[in-house]
Amino acid sequence: MSIINQKNSKLSEEYRQLIALPFLSELDANRMAEILELANLDESLNSLIEEIEMTDYLKLEKWNQGLRNL
Numbered sequence: 001m002s003i004i005n006q007k008n009s010k011l012s013e014e015y016r017q018l019i020a021l022p023f024l025s026e027l028d029a030n031r032m033a034e035i036l037e038l039a040n041l042d043e044s045l046n047s048l049i050e051e052i053e054m055t056d057y058l059k060l061e062k063w064n065q066g067l068r069n070l
Contacts, residue, residue, distance in 0.1 A: 005044070011035050012048035019056060 018024065018032045039046040 004042075008042065008045040008048055011038065011045055012052060015049055016052050019052070 015032065015035045018028055018035075021028060024032065035045075036049070039049050
């Protein structure tokens with residue numbers, strides 16, 4: 001794995017952890033903004049973040065569907 005891929009993998013994992021938080025501190029929000037700025041400049045990182053967001057969206061949608069079926 002190249003150094004850039006390793007860096008993007010670490011950044012995307014950090015992003016995954018940040019979006020899982022129930023609320024963001026100012027420091028967390030600033031870090032998330034930094035990661036998203038980097039993703040705007042790097043298509044590979046952007047793709048990883050999009051994948052994370054889509055996965056989380058689908059999990060939430062499945063959970064909401066379960067609630068609707070109650």
